[in-house]
Amino acid sequence: MKPQDLVVQRPEGLYCPPGDFYIDPWRPVPRAVITHAHADHARMGNGHYLAAAPAEGVLRARLGEIELQTLPYGEAITHHGVRVSLHPAGHVLGSAQVRLEHGGQVWVASGDYKVAPDRTCDPFEPVRCDVFITESTFGLPIYRWCADHELFAQINGWWSRNVLAGRASVLACYSFGKAQRILSGVDPTIGPIIVHGAVRPLNDAYRAAGVALPDTRMVTEVKDRAELRRALVLCPPSAVASTWLRRFGESSTAFASGWMRLRGARRRGGYDRGFVLSDHADWPGLLRAIGATGAQRVIVTHGSVPVMVRYLQEQGLEAEGFDTEYGDDVVEADQSAQEPAGEGT
Known part of the structure; x- marks a missing residue:
């Protein structure tokens, strides 16, 4: 671990050492910051949840009674010296990017996001940072969405x-x-x-x-x-x-x-x-979003990680991948397969 790293990999998920909390953990932890309510990012069993205010209804609909603290977009709190704020990710209702500021560094963990317009959620907001953690679900040039x-x-x-x-x-x-x-x-x-x-x-x-x-x-x-x-x-x-x-x-x-x-x-x-309809950014959208952050270091998570890392390195950025247990659209398919097909559910 580099001394300045604000997010590292742990068996439980992505961990912020100075703040002592996790972002979208895949195993139960005492404190979790949740980017959005999809099943691979918001799991049951955490002691305390922090999420964007618009996500409250969908989180409770999916997870039931949880200890949930909400934060309006753009409003910041400080936890163990780490300044935390949530910013629209444009993915689904209440989806957020997590901005962390500590020790002169700014990191942003994006969760899942899209840059295309969507009437059902707040639009993606580029957040300037030193290090950007990006998804790459559709991180191949073949993926380009129509209007x-x-x-x-x-x-x-x-x-x-x-x-x-x-x-x-x-x-x-x-x-x-x-x-x-x-x-x-x-x-x-x-x-x-x-x-x-x-x-x-x-x-x-x-x-x-x-x-x-x-x-x-x-x-x-x-x-x-x-x-x-x-x-x-x-x-x-x-x-x-x-x-x-x-x-x-x-x-x-x-x-x-x-x-x-x-x-x-x-x-x-x-x-x-x-x-062809996705709530994730396509290839041009991913590149546009990454560029808008101004980050010189980019960490790539779930999806086409090797391809995206190699491409970003060729563009002169410091790029690497994180191993995570996040899924993609298939995770929601698996989730729905467990939902009763009966009309009364």
Whole structure:
């Protein structure tokens, strides 16, 4: 460990030695700073949680009763001499970058982030620092996202064609973040919108935080079965492979994920359509975000770590990787696979 390092690797997770706390630990610790409420970054069992104020509802929806302290974006507290503040990461509702200042050094741990606009969360805020800890989930040049208006035109067009054909439009997506972003962008005049039981409590948390979402229903609340043939159905990926899907009769299935950029990913999943939609930064977004920090040292975590490290080194930066237990979109798929497929969940 270098004397000036404000974040180091430990078996429990990323640790701040002078502050004696962890950032998104993957094993239970006394004090944890949480960047966002996805399952690989916010785990149960910690003694004390610190998170951005907008994340409170989704954290409690996912973790239940926890000892949670919240901090408005940009407001700082000092713990054991370390000045800590949280800044928008643009990933999902309440996602934050953790800024640490101590001993003349400023470090930022970004968690997961995206730089593209998103109506459902605060936009990514570049934070100047000496050392930047970045994800690299989609850290390959092949990953480049289209503009949201193009993407939602594709989704609305697919849904409209299915309405004309008399079949339901079943769109698999992760219950937290992706589902709400889709809801914010689709055209609710095309037909009714039905959500799986795993999606509903997260929608409630978003609405409670002031995020505008169109009206949605559970399938058990639909009395006229003809409405199901006009519906857009949002559900976790696990539900597509379950008996729950039979309720809708004839349907067209699709999956919304950044992994749909890869040829063959849709086919392997057995979906009729794939929509390239991610809550992570694409390759240009990652490079733009890293550059905006002004950091001369960059630490790369989960994703395409060797590629990103090598590229940054070629650009003259001091770059290295951290081994973590963070996942990517697949972690949320695993999470949803454990959620009951029954409508009452």
